[in-house]
Amino acid sequence: MELESRVRRRFKVVAGAVATVVAAGALTLPGAEASGDSTVVVRGSALPEGSRSQLNLVGCDSVFGRTAEPVAPTIGVVPGRPGNRRSLGFDLVGGNAIGSVSYVDRVAATTTAGMSVHADAGTTGVAYVGYQAPKDVGTSLMWVGRAPLAVSAGVWTPVNVTGQGFAWTQYDMSTQQPIGGVVGSSGISAFTQAMGGDGAGFYMVGFGCDGNAFNTDSWRIGTSTGVTTYDFEGFTTRTTISGPDAAVEPGQRVTLTGSVVDGSGAPVTGRVVLEAKTGDGPWETVDVAPGPNPSVVVRPEESTTYRWKLYDRARFEGSVSAPMTIKVVGPEEPSEHPSANPSDPPAGDEPSGDPSTPVTSDAPRKAPAAPVQPPADTPTPAAETPPAEPAAQETPPAVEHASEPATPASDPPAAEQSAPAESAEGGASD
Missing domain, CATH: 2.60.40.10 (Immunoglobulins)
Structure with a gap:
């Protein structure tokens, strides 16, 4: 599904209004109020149902401007990484970005939103921040900020987009169309203050815009009170x-x-x-x-x-x-079950030995x-x-170093991923 549908389901919004529930009270997302750091181990690419972060595909130039393409995540080992731990790999055709979409109840209060990325040839990506201003509560209007991303070749790079400057556009989420032009570039905190205060929304961080293959791991989302890390491992x-x-x-x-x-x-x-x-x-x-x-x-x-x-x-x-x-x-x-008992010796003769003692061989053991x-x-x-x-x-074994499909052969292939507000069905640390 598309972003509007995902936000509607996530926020319990009715008839396409992004945050109708806000009018009745604050939004509460699964795990949003939890404090303390935590790690969720993900087997393959199947993030647990109800996780605050999910796998999604978006357009690189605009959040809804993606093109259709099949997505086949792989799980494997990138040589040279400390611990030789696994990560989730992708190889897109270019023009789209794939990565994590994470839902938060306060976008400005979020201090960590990102992941670790490795690409042999480097890769470019994009970050989106969805934010609903207090005055837009009860409507289908949402601001979406965009910022370009890039990582260098051949090294694991930690990415945190909360400090980025974003170009902001307001969307009608019921039509997925912008209702105005870009209002300029500013950081999240400054923008939300100018719009009347903090609010609920999402963070989308993805790579692969240039079509270069890359691996991603350690998805992170959280506040100063606690960060959740999603660690992708093998089955x-x-x-x-x-x-x-x-x-x-x-x-x-x-x-x-x-x-x-x-x-x-x-x-x-x-x-x-x-x-x-x-x-x-x-x-x-x-x-x-x-x-x-x-x-x-x-x-x-x-x-x-x-x-x-x-x-x-x-x-x-x-x-x-x-x-x-x-x-x-x-x-x-001795055999536990001898086949015959020793015969009694003839009268007057002495037995050759204790019948209870087995006869041993001088032959060496093999x-x-x-x-x-x-x-x-x-x-x-x-x-x-x-x-x-x-x-x-x-x-x-050397033959096993290459990445393999993240979904076991017994499972159906991963479905095409959806827009930032729709999770893909179906992904170790630094």
């Missing part, structure tokens, strides 16, 4: 392992299976690494199998512990199954099979990863 995963419970003979074939799903329970494809260790030894890669249901046959020569491991990928966070130990009954170990060298694009972790926890700092 969580859960990896499990299954195998026989009973002990096996040395070299016996054992089938180990697994399962990899995301946080919603949907299967996750991709390679899964089987690791093994004996005793207190290190984890070693023994095989690689395709997910979401990997299966490998092993032949342990001694008791061995196994686990499945999904390494971090652009769209998914890594996870490790619980360890599973396959017990191997060696020649020196060493476990040598681990299979993992593929070149599957790294061996530098340190053991705790079971069932995603690998926090391990480098993902």
